[in-house]
Amino acid sequence: MSPSFSAHLEPTGDGPVAGILTVSEMTSLVKETLEEALPMCWVTGEMVDFSRAASGHCYLTLKDRNSQLPCVLFRFYAREMTFTPEPGMMVVAYGNISVYERGGRYQFLLYRLQPAGVGELALAFERLRSRLEEEGLFEAERKRALPAFPRAIGIVTSETGAAVRDIVEVVTRRAPGIQLVLRSARVQGQGAAGEISRAIDDLNRLGGLDILIVGRGGGSAEDLWAFNEEVVARAIYASEVPVVSAVGHEIDYTIADYVADVRAPTPSAAAEIVAPDRAVLAQGVQDRRRHLQVAMDNRLRHLGDQLGQVGIRRMAEALRDRLDQSSQDIDEGRRSLAAGLDGQLRTRAAALRTEALRLQGLSPLTGLARGFAFCEHEADGRPVHSGGDLRRGQRLRLRFGRGGALCRVEDVIRE
Structure with a gap:
């Protein structure tokens, strides 16, 4: 018996055993020991049962000729399964051993579950995925x-x-x-x-x-x-x-x-x-315009009702005049805003056209469209910068504005 366990079980005189563990403490100790001692690993076996709880967690048992292994696949990882598990299916599982403390039983916590015999590509995929995930390349943040x-x-x-x-x-x-x-x-x-x-x-x-x-x-x-x-x-x-x-x-x-x-x-x-849908954006602008118009009409109607209830004609006329003036101010503001927006849109459109022309000039396809060709080594795709990069008999690939050609170097002209 190891010292860490025996230290809890040594009797003292005629009294009870000192340092007695509770059931929870013993279970936790077993869980920690198993998880520290056994690393993440792949396990293969026959799936003898499979069930999916309302929570989305999946429970199954793997077996071989001599043993059975209870397994849990939690909801987050179960969503990534690309096949339908069925009893009797041979599978390969990746995870680590742990203990379900409330039930006091050990179980295999699964992170990957796939049919056995998926081939080297799938295993290479899982190995690279696990490594890059550990490096943080997939983090949502x-x-x-x-x-x-x-x-x-x-x-x-x-x-x-x-x-x-x-x-x-x-x-x-x-x-x-x-x-x-x-x-x-x-x-x-x-x-x-x-x-x-x-x-x-x-x-x-x-x-x-x-x-x-x-x-x-x-x-x-x-x-x-x-x-x-x-x-x-x-x-x-x-x-x-x-x-x-x-x-x-x-x-x-x-x-x-x-x-x-x-x-x-x-x-x-x-x-x-x-690519935002231009038609949807235009419809959104129209909907907002109608909403503002309805809100303004309702507000003016409400003010008119209030003035009618007051019954003071002169005050009503003065307020109506103020409303007319305000309405005219709004019209002027609309015209000014429309003129300003129109100028900004023209400026922005001109800038966009300029930027589009610049980007078009930078695109490698632009040069090809003007009659130039792009020359590269057929073997590895490296671009050819000068005749000094070539030797007789080499195979080259030429790309034009449309299509291309394969050719062989007959002679090299060095300048």
């Missing part, structure tokens, strides 16, 4: 609110995919004055994660952008895997511009979704989130 009226939005996706077409269509319909800047990147396959992270960095260096949309359309887990890479997660975390993730469909969750300031279920939904 660091997530930033999106600007209500953005002037320029950067997009990181493939220039040939459906996602960019959906985003452009929605933004153009809802808020045609917003400037869109595309930084194309591969969104699947070898090297895609590096291109996505570099594209995020490039748009941050470009400046003048209010929001970034990073994403792609739907696909298999392997197709979406670039958005589960650590390099993409850290690029989103380091972005000085708020990031909206828009990867796949509503049921698809990636590491990028957890790190981003806002998660959108689809690229189209991301465009709706960042």
Whole structure:
């Protein structure tokens, strides 16, 4: 027996045992000992029962040939399950051992629950997710609110995919004055994660952008895997511009979704989130105008009723004259306000047009539209700055305003 336990159980003379533990003290001591001795771990077994309480907590038991293990999955973590648990299903669970003190029984507290045999990708996803969560990359406190009226939005996706077409269509319909800047990147396959992270960095260096949309359309887990890479997660975390993730469909969750300031279920939904609907805003202005007009009419009617009750004609006429004067002052104020607002709107519109032209000039696509081409190494996507970067036989990729070409270096001209 360990000294810490025996110290409580030593008798003193003929009297009772000194330092006797209560049931609660013993249970707490067992709980602390188990939790300190056994670290977080993965456990696999057959699920023999599963129930979900009204509170949202889930209770289940895992078993193998020789033992059973009672488990609890609390509501917050149960919401993140992507499958329907059923008795008899082989599962893999991640958590730590603890003790339910009121019942005096040990149990496994679950943080993750998934079907067994989900493969290396899912396990890699869970390992990276757990590590980044411990580092604080997913904390809600660091997530930033999106600007209500953005002037320029950067997009990181493939220039040939459906996602960019959906985003452009929605933004153009809802808020045609917003400037869109595309930084194309591969969104699947070898090297895609590096291109996505570099594209995020490039748009941050470009400046003048209010929001970034990073994403792609739907696909298999392997197709979406670039958005589960650590390099993409850290690029989103380091972005000085708020990031909206828009990867796949509503049921698809990636590491990028957890790190981003806002998660959108689809690229189209991301465009709706960042672009305020011009028609809705106009209707809101009309509703407020009607509300003010009704309030003014009611107030004037109330004052008129009060004057009628007084019955003093001269006072009523004097007050009516004051009301007329006030009404005229209001008309003058309206005209002045309208003139001032009109001037401000024209100034703001001119500034927006100037800023839009500046952003358009900074966009790499502008140069391509004027007949220039962008040359990069096919192997790793590095840009070609001079003939000294080339050697005979190398394969290059040329990008034009529309489309591109692959070519091979026949000879190098050095200047």
